Structure formats: structure tokens, C-alpha cells
Amino acid sequence: AIHQLFLEHIVCHLCLLTLRCMSLSEFFFCVFGMTWNDLKVCFFTLLQGVKKPFEEVIKANIGDTHAMGQRPITFFRQVMALCCYPLLLDDNKFPEDAKNRARRILQSCGGNSIGAYTTSQGIDCVRHDVANYIQRRDGGIPSDPDNIYLTTGASDGIVTILKLLTTGEGRTRTGVMISIPQYPLYSASIAELGAVQVNYYLNEEKCWSLDISELQRSLQEAREHCNPSVLCIINPGNPTGQVQSRQCIEDVIQFAAKENLFLMADEVYQDNVYAEGCEFHSFKKVLFEMGPEYSSKVELASFHSTSKCYMGECGFRGGYMEVINMDPEVKAQLTKLVSVRLCPPAPGQALMDLVVNSPQPGEPSHQTFMKVPFIFPYLFQMSDHMLEVFHFHKTRQNHRNWPDF
Numbered sequence: 001a002i003h004q005l006f007l008e009h010i011v012c013h014l015c016l017l018t019l020r021c022m023s024l025s026e027f028f029f030c031v032f033g034m035t036w037n038d039l040k041v042c043f044f045t046l047l048q049g050v051k052k053p054f055e056e057v058i059k060a061n062i063g064d065t066h067a068m069g070q071r072p073i074t075f076f077r078q079v080m081a082l083c084c085y086p087l088l089l090d091d092n093k094f095p096e097d098a099k100n101r102a103r104r105i106l107q108s109c110g111g112n113s114i115g116a117y118t119t120s121q122g123i124d125c126v127r128h129d130v131a132n133y134i135q136r137r138d139g140g141i142p143s144d145p146d147n148i149y150l151t152t153g154a155s156d157g158i159v160t161i162l163k164l165l166t167t168g169e170g171r172t173r174t175g176v177m178i179s180i181p182q183y184p185l186y187s188a189s190i191a192e193l194g195a196v197q198v199n200y201y202l203n204e205e206k207c208w209s210l211d212i213s214e215l216q217r218s219l220q221e222a223r224e225h226c227n228p229s230v231l232c233i234i235n236p237g238n239p240t241g242q243v244q245s246r247q248c249i250e251d252v253i254q255f256a257a258k259e260n261l262f263l264m265a266d267e268v269y270q271d272n273v274y275a276e277g278c279e280f281h282s283f284k285k286v287l288f289e290m291g292p293e294y295s296s297k298v299e300l301a302s303f304h305s306t307s308k309c310y311m312g313e314c315g316f317r318g319g320y321m322e323v324i325n326m327d328p329e330v331k332a333q334l335t336k337l338v339s340v341r342l343c344p345p346a347p348g349q350a351l352m353d354l355v356v357n358s359p360q361p362g363e364p365s366h367q368t369f370m371k372v373p374f375i376f377p378y379l380f381q382m383s384d385h386m387l388e389v390f391h392f393h394k395t396r397q398n399h400r401n402w403p404d405f
């Protein structure tokens, strides 16, 4: 699991460890913030021939696989091209299944155009496809399309839920428990919203695993000065790459139930599991397998995205969140909150649809799409390479050559 480490996130994390920002003026987002700007200056001075104690700056500030050479999935781009320029529907270079997908998406768009606003919660047929995907992924546990919100990448969903849950003043101010190391979106959003950042530390000695005793310590200490009511989990982890065991997830859910915490499960790396013996378990699945005592009570929002793994389509800003056990009145507020921003980008929603609803056996694009698993060894090699570089090994290699899929 440790092979999922990406250097960029380690760099971000190291910067963030020193941060405790509680206001917008102190808000600091390492991924695109000042650290990155400083590095850019460094990069240009090197180009101008200024001598530094190093020869090269590796741009690793963000997990952007296409920027690093990963190629897009042909089927995805065909459907997106057809959606954006429907005259291509008459072009016989495009396979029929790609055309059918594009027609179906376009029919759900206002004026049959991908350029129209969509409903704020997201295109109906896409939300249904997401729910079907979750149900398949979770071994048949039902998913209700009404609980699905399409988002502008996972980031938007995460910030929206944090916004929804942040309330109170002084000692009653919402505390948000986040792992350290973390992904900088969390600390930055907590600062922006004026919530209280409550750190819990992952156990490096045990491959960055999560100890319930550490959660308990962190919660108890936080209760002295705020109202910790949200617990954020990144699984598989970023930047640490750990994949939580089923038992660990069960323990976390029990802890959340006992302490009345709202669980946020960031599962954007659910397909990035390479290490032998590691398996992704969704929080939703484990929650429902624990029986009604938990599945009818624990509030959960889980997040996924088009940005990572074999798709790597982060520029499209596609994502979704599923909310479970949210009080209907709170859910109405959530719907109101997302409606203020009108809707997530329609192309991102269309792409999300393709991710959750890939070509099926018998469809013309199925055979080509079946090559997708061949991307995984490349992803594994890249993360391995990042580890080598991070540990300053001498075995420097050039970028891998990415094949087409």
C-alpha cells in the first residue's frame, strides 16, 4: 500500500505539518499556493543558469496523471467529443456504443446540449447510474439516486459538507477531525470556514494505520475547546497510501456511532490499490454489513471522483457524493446549498457517468476497454519510481512511456 505514495503529496504534507491556520488570511493551500509559487521561482532561476545545490526541480505539486503522461481512455474521449459536437454522431469513425451513450446523456440535458445548466443535484440519469455502480461495487447493498449529489470533483463535495456542518461559536464551534498527514484541502477548507482543525495522527510504525486510541485521545483533548462532530477519513490514504482493513473501518464506525460523529469518507483512491493482500472496502458497505444498529444511525458522506487512477481526468472536474442517514431537514439545506452554485460542470457529470457505466460485454468498445487493467502496472511503477526519487536513490529513470488504452 505504501507504493501509492506520491511525492507531491508528501511535499504538501511536510509543509502542512507546520500549519495551524484559523482564518482566511492565514489560509494556506500548498497544492497551488505559496509553496508552489516559491518552487516555480526556483524552477525559473535554474533555467536561467543560476547555480543551486540541486540541478532539477520535479513538478510534483499535485496528482495530475495526464500532466505526467498518462493517456486518456479512448471510449471516454469519444463520448465526450460526441457530447460536445453532436454533428459527429453522423461520423462512422465513432463506435455505436459511444454514440448511444452520448445520445442518452444529451437527451437528459436541457435543449439536448451539454452546454446547458443541469439540475443542481446533477443529471438524473447520471445519478441513477452512480447509484447502480455503488450497488454493484458494494455487493448489492442498495443505493438511492436521491442520496447522490454530483459534484465539481470530490473537492467540491467535501467543502460543501464541511460548510453544511460548521456551526457554533467558541467552545461550541464545530471541530473537524482530520488525519495527519492529510490532504491539504481539509486544513485549508477548515480554515476558510472558521471551523476547528482537530488532528489525529496516523501510526507510521504500523504502515500509517489508524488507531482508535489515537482518535479517542484527539477527541477528548478537542472537547476542551470545541465541539468535535465530524470525522474525516481518507481511504485509501493520501499522502500515506495506507489501505484500511475491514476491521479498522468497523472500529471507526463503532467509534463514530458511540461519539455521535458525522463520518466523511474520502474514497477518491478506491481504484488505486496495488499491494498484495490489500483490498478496498467502502465505508458504506461496511456500515450496512454491521447491521441496522449502525446502518440506520451513523451519518456518512462518501466521495468519489473522475480525477484519479486509470481515468485521471481531473481537468473535467467530475465527482459525486453519497449521503447516508442525513436528517431530511439537513438534506434539504444541502440541496439548497448546492443550488446556489447552480450545477457542477455538465461535461464532468457526463464523464462521471462513463466511469460508473463502462462498456459492457457485447458492446463494440468493450474489448478495447478491457485493456484498462493494463494501466495498473504503469501506475504501480510510477508510484514506485516516486518512492525511489523521494528516498534519493541514485537509480534515476526517465518518464515511463504510456501506451494508449
Ligand SMILES: Cc1ncc(COP(=O)(O)O)c(C=O)c1O
Binding pocket: 063, 152, 153, 154, 155, 156, 183, 185, 234, 237, 238, 266, 268, 304, 305, 306, 307, 314, 318, 319
Ligand atoms: C485525498 C484526496 N481527496 C480529494 C482530492 C480532490 O480530488 P478532485 O480532483 O476530485 O477534486 C484529492 C486530489 O488529489 C485527494 O488526493
